[in-house]
Amino acid sequence: MSVTEMFSYIQGFLSADQDVREDIRKVVQTLEQTAREILTVLQSVHQPSGFKEIPNKCAKARELFCTVRTQIAELKTKFPVEQYYRFHEHWRFVLQRLAFLAAFVVYLESESLVTREEVAQILGIEVVREKGFHLDVEDYLAGVLIMASELSRLAVNSVTAGDYNRPLRISNFINELDSGFRLLNLKNDPLRKRYDGLKYDVKKIEEVVYDLSIRGLAKEPEAAGEK
Amino acid sequence: MNKRESEGCSRRNADAAQEHDLSANPPSSVVAAFKVFQQELDTKHDKYERLVKISRDVTIESKRTIFLLHRVTTVPDAEDILNEADVKLDGVRQKIGQIAEELRGEDIYQFHRAFTPGIQEYVEAVSFLHYIRHRNLISLEEINARLVFMKTEKADPKGSAEAMPLGAQVLTFQVTPSDYLLGVADLTGELMRMCISSVGNGDIDTPFQLSQFLRQIHDGFSYIGNTGPYEVSKKLHTLRQSLGKVEDACYTLRVRGSEIPKHMLADVFSSRTTLIDPEEGVV
Numbered sequence: 482m483s484v485t486e487m488f489s490y491i492q493g494f495l496s497a498d499q500d501v502r503e504d505i506r507k508v509v510q511t512l513e514q515t516a517r518e519i520l521t522v523l524q525s526v527h528q529p530s531g532f533k534e535i536p537n538k539c540a541k542a543r544e545l546f547c548t549v550r551t552q553i554a555e556l557k558t559k560f561p562v563e564q565y566y567r568f569h570e571h572w573r574f575v576l577q578r579l580a581f582l583a584a585f586v587v588y589l590e591s592e593s594l595v596t597r598e599e600v601a602q603i604l605g606i607e608v609v610r611e612k613g614f615h616l617d618v619e620d621y622l623a624g625v626l627i628m629a630s631e632l633s634r635l636a637v638n639s640v641t642a643g644d645y646n647r648p649l650r651i652s653n654f655i656n657e658l659d660s661g662f663r664l665l666n667l668k669n670d671p672l673r674k675r676y677d678g679l680k681y682d683v684k685k686i687e688e689v690v691y692d693l694s695i696r697g698l699a700k701e702p703e704a705a706g707e708k
Numbered sequence: 709m710n711k712r713e714s715e716g717c718s719r720r721n722a723d724a725a726q727e728h729d730l731s732a733n734p735p736s737s738v739v740a741a742f743k744v745f746q747q748e749l750d751t752k753h754d755k756y757e758r759l760v761k762i763s764r765d766v767t768i769e770s771k772r773t774i775f776l777l778h779r780v781t782t783v784p785d786a787e788d789i790l791n792e793a794d795v796k797l798d799g800v801r802q803k804i805g806q807i808a809e810e811l812r813g814e815d816i817y818q819f820h821r822a823f824t825p826g827i828q829e830y831v832e833a834v835s836f837l838h839y840i841r842h843r844n845l846i847s848l849e850e851i852n853a854r855l856v857f858m859k860t861e862k863a864d865p866k867g868s869a870e871a872m873p874l875g876a877q878v879l880t881f882q883v884t885p886s887d888y889l890l891g892v893a894d895l896t897g898e899l900m901r902m903c904i905s906s907v908g909n910g911d912i913d914t915p916f917q918l919s920q921f922l923r924q925i926h927d928g929f930s931y932i933g934n935t936g937p938y939e940v941s942k943k944l945h946t947l948r949q950s951l952g953k954v955e956d957a958c959y960t961l962r963v964r965g966s967e968i969p970k971h972m973l974a975d976v977f978s979s980r981t982t983l984i985d986p987e988e989g990v991v
Contacts, residue, residue: 482847484921488928490848494885495935567817594738610815618748661742668753 501560505571508556515552516578519545523585527635529642535589542586549579550605557614565614573620579604580616580624585631592650594658597621619672622665626675629655633682636689645698648689659683755810756822762806763826769800770826770833774898777836781909793837800830805857808881816882827883831891836898843917845925848888855881886937893943896925900950903957912961919954926951 482490522541525531531538560568583603587595600616601608607615632651639647659679667673693699773796780786807823831851838846857879883891899918906914929944 482845482849484845484924484928487845487847488931491885491889492932492935495932499935563815564817566815566820569817594741596741618745622745657736657738661738664739664742664746666746666750666753 502568502571504559505556505568508552508559509572509575512549512552512556512572512575512579515545515548516575516582519549519582520578523582523589526589527638529638532639532642532644539586539590542582546583546586546603553605553614562613565610569617573617576604576616576620577623577627580621581627581631582624584625584628588628588632588654592654594625594654600624619670622662623672623675625658626662626672626679629658629679629682633685636686640689640693645693648686648693649699652686652690655683655686755814756819759807759810759819759822762803762810763823766800766803766807766823766826767829769796769803770829773797773800773833774836777833777840778898778901778905780840781906781911790837790841793833797830797834797837800833801854801857804830804855804881805879808855808857808879811881812879820884824887827887828891828894831883831888832894832898835892835895839895839899839921843921845892845921848883848885851883851888852880855883857881886940889932889936890939890943892925893929893940893947896922896947896950900953903954907957907961915954915957915961919951919958922947922951922954 519542522538522545526535526538556572580600583600584595586603587593587599597616597618598608600621604616607613609615632655636648636651639645639651662676662679665676667676690699773793776789776793776796780789804827807826811819834851834854835846838844838850899922903915903918906918926947929940929947932940934941
């Protein structure tokens with residue numbers, strides 16, 4: 482094979498690769514759009530009026546997740562399934578956002594931590610790599626960490642809205658999450674950086690809880706007050 | 709060591725935290741779930757570290773092979789050196805076999821970052837050896853054909869991922885086109901060095917052959933341009949410099965060749981290269 486032939490073979494490979502990436506980028510853009518819409522819906526829980534409408538908002542968000550499922554199904558058709566990690570960085574960001582949104586919806590509904598299986602189910606994808614387009618464990622954990630900072634905001638705003646019990650529950654939840662994350666041996670990677678932010682969320686919520694208990698606003702201060 | 713210590717430490721903390729939680733609210737499914745994640749992440753990180761280690765070994769051995777090949781002059785022991793290099797590269801291939809072993813059933817792109825430097829260096833060494841022997845560019849197929857392990861059966865040349873489940877005995881490793889491209893870009897630097905040293909040895913044919921070959925490679929890279937990975941454009945700059953040096957050498961050989969006795973040309977080149985070298989600092 483001559484040098485020229487070799488290079489034109491490689492060039493053929495590279496431009497095919499670029500085409501695939503172009504296709505993926507287009508679908509990911511629509512996915513990002515939907516993710517933003519869901520976020521907008523959920524953001525209204527921070528409004529004083531939004532607290533009464535939480536189930537309502539969650540139902541709306543759940544509806545939008547249907548769109549997500551069809552969009553992800555489309556994304557799956559754009560590349561061979563065993564090359565997931567070759568193009569991973571194209572959808573990593575949006576998948577983390579979606580994991581966060583799913584986790585947030587589930588928290589608002591049931592005040593519990595979403596499992597990885599549930600997120601995968603909400604997004605219409607697999608849990609294990611062997612079965613196809615899946616949710617990487619690091620992306621799931623990143624999504625959970627985004628939710629933690631959202632919850633610290635929610636704690637502040639729920640006090641403003643006059644809901645003094647929610648911060649205590651959030652505090653319990655975040656503490657549990659924190660002890661969970663402390664089990665992990667993280668490398669010096671983006672996930673680790675994000676995890677380092679968790680302590681500030683914990684601190685923020687503790688301050689809110691402190692403020693409430695010192696003023697006697699919390700009904701059961703012994704539940705989470707001194708944590 | 710360090711890792712183990714910190715692991716133990718974090719586990720102790722976590723256990724304490726867990727007990728604390730248990731007293732607060734008995735069933736802690738969260739902690740149970742994170743135990744699973746811990747295991748999964750650790751397995752992945754361990755595999756990654758093992759691959760990095762193998763990749764480093766591959767890099768070192770490939771570099772040594774390249775140094776060995778630079779000792780080839782037109783003296784009669786050239787064949788011995790080439791055979792020795794072959795033996796060394798066989799050792800490297802064994803190591804790549806270990807990488808293939810680690811990657812069995814995995815998505816190779818998930819761990820690609822761990823072993824790409826080693827593979828590029830291997831491509832560089834193997835293509836350098838091939839050039840010295842056959843005076844042409846080794847193709848991607850030829851490289852991949854030698855990276856079939858355990859059995860000599862020819863495996864499906866398309867994508868190791870599909871090939872692996874076919875037979876457990878056959879293990880293939882596929883060099884990706886981008887790794888190949890980057891390895892070839894590094895090869896040009898070695899060829900430039902070979903050109904200059906061959907002039908020093910009084911060989912005046914090799915520089916002309918090399919300049920022609922380098923020009924072909926340069927044209928190939930220009931053809932690919934910016935469709936390639938981002939690193940290619942960086943290497944293209946170095947490639948231009950190498951080509952410039954070789955072309956200058958040929959030019960001087962032509963111009964001065966008739967005036968100066970051949971054994972004195974080496975002085976001319978050493979002064980020329982020192983003139984050019986400082987530019988490398990700019991890269």
